[in-house]
Amino acid sequence: VDTFGLWRKRQFNQESNVQFGEGGAGTFSDGKLYSQIKDPQFRGRKVLTEFVKSGAPDEILYVNKPHIGTFRLVTMVENMRAEIESLGGIIRFQCKVEDINIENGQVQGVTLSSGEFIASNHVVLAVGHSARDTFKMLFERGVYIESKPFSIGFRIEHPQSMIDQCRFGPQSGNPLLGAADYKLVHHCSNGRTVYSFCMCPGGTVVAATSEPGHVVTNGMSQYSRNERNANSAIVVDISPDDYPDSPLAGVDFQRKWEKLAFELGGGNYNAPAQLVGDFLAGKPSVQLGSVIPSYTPGINLCDISQCLPDYVITAIREALPEFDKLIKGFAMNDAILTGVETRTSSPIRIKRNDSLQSLNTAGLYPAGE
Ligand SMILES: Cc1cc2nc3c(=O)[nH]c(=O)nc-3n(C[C@H](O)[C@H](O)[C@H](O)COP(=O)(O)OP(=O)(O)OC[C@H]3O[C@@H](n4cnc5c(N)ncnc54)[C@H](O)[C@@H]3O)c2cc1C
Incomplete structure (x- = not known):
């Protein structure tokens, strides 16, 4: 209900959304x-x-x-x-871990938002890549965290039929083959790498923010993969050298671009979007062409280059025509870019030792993303 609240009614719930729940x-x-x-x-x-x-x-x-x-x-x-x-497990809904008790480098338990303290010397930490409040709490409690590379960029949408045609030729549309996918990489002259990520044949672009006043894109599809558009993230590698030297600086870096995307989208959870032809020509889009964007609650046509760093924009502008050489039409004028894709993977790493526990906090088992 809460995830669809944002997708359909622009109602965002910070505690329950596509990332949390x-x-x-x-x-x-x-x-x-x-x-x-x-x-x-x-x-x-x-x-x-x-x-x-x-x-x-x-x-x-x-x-x-x-x-x-x-x-x-x-x-x-x-x-x-x-x-x-x-099997005897208990799940506490609408309740989160707000604090962790560590004494002499050993976990003692966790405090929940309800005020309850659960004592344990073993805590599995599987909070995903967007639990920014929890990352901050862990950092303040002295758990060893380091920044790590991730990638940022836009979602791109094309007609699925065009991708099928390029990939399957005369067999395009054959139900045995289904909707075609692709994977693309280009190493740019500015040293960056641009690649397609999380390609969703016959899918939709979805709103994936976990903070109010931010816009984040992602992609998904149903089992049938029969929506009209193909989408993928077109992203550029980012390393800790791109922001200040601090374990949580990657989170601030993500936030900066997500907030700009929110403003460029019109401040109502619409995502900023631009036609590929206009993006390559460096002019704002004012009208959609043949590709109808799937992102809900909606998009705002603009100059999307304003919501990512210049080196990312330069790299994507170089890569799209290269991708077009591999998939004819990839850089077609009417293809749609929607932004920003910032949650490709976690911006932090909580390192583990051979017994899968945090390097400096015994009993804490970082897992998942
Ligand atoms: C739209 C979309 C499409 C994706 N498509 C794919 C795909 O096709 N293939 C793929 O491999 N990956 C895909 N991913 C990424 C994938 O979902 C994640 O990599 C994966 O879910 C990470 O699993 P996780 O268990 O580490 O964290 P999560 O699934 O993020 O789970 C973390 C959980 O921790 C909870 N939590 C956070 N903080 C606290 C706290 N303080 N106290 C208590 N609970 C807390 C959250 O509510 C959440 O339930 C997609 C993601 C999205 C959003």
Whole structure:
């Protein structure tokens, strides 16, 4: 209800949104279940097996690029909750960890927003990449945190039929093939790398902020992947060298561009958007062309280059025509850019030792993002 509140009615809830709530960002993620990380102990297999037990289609155990689709995930997360409860687990809704008690480098427990203290020498910390208040609290309590690279950019939307045509040629539209995907990379003359990320065939661009007065984009699709547009994030690598030397500076960096995007969007949770042709020509967009943007609650056509750093804009302007050489039409005039994509991965890292505990806080097990 709260996630759709923003998507449909511009009603934003800071405590319950696409990033926070039951299942976290995972609930409203697209559910593309493939990754380029090394997995020598095949833990990913365990995840896939648990997903099938919770209601995911069996095919995720054998297809090349398994995908679940957002709305199936919502029910799966509810099934997982039922399983956890049947095994004796307790889930506290509308309640968050506000403080952590550490004595002599050992976790003693956590304090909840209700005021309750839960004593424990073992705390698994799986707060995702957007729990900025929790990152700050952990930093203030002395937990070792360091900044890490991530990427920022825009979402791009094209007609799915155009992507299908380029990828499948005469077989485009064949139901056996479904909607085509792509993966693109370009190393730019300014030293940056531009790449496509979280490509969603037949999907939609979604509002993914977790703070009021910010605009953040992401992408998702249903299992059927049959919406009219293909979308992906076109992002540029950012390193801790791009902002002041402090563990949480990456969060401030994200906030700066998200706030600018909110203002450029008109201050009502519309996202700033621009046609690719206008973006490449350096002029504001005033009218949509053939591609109808899918982002809700809406978009505001403008000069989107104002809401990301110059080196990011320069890199994307160089990369799009290069991508067009690989997928004819990728830099078509009417394709839509919507911004800003800032939550590609966490801007911080809470390092673990061999026993999976924080480097300087025994009993704290950082996990997930
Ligand atoms: C629209 C969208 C599409 C995506 N598509 C994909 C995809 O196709 N494939 C993919 O692999 N990834 C995708 N992702 C990213 C993926 O969702 C995340 O990488 C993943 O959810 C991270 O899991 P996590 O458990 O680390 O954190 P999260 O899923 O973010 O969960 C963190 C949880 O911690 C809770 N929390 C935070 N702070 C506190 C606190 N102080 N006290 C108590 N609870 C707290 C939050 O409410 C939340 O429930 C997508 C994300 C979005 C938003």
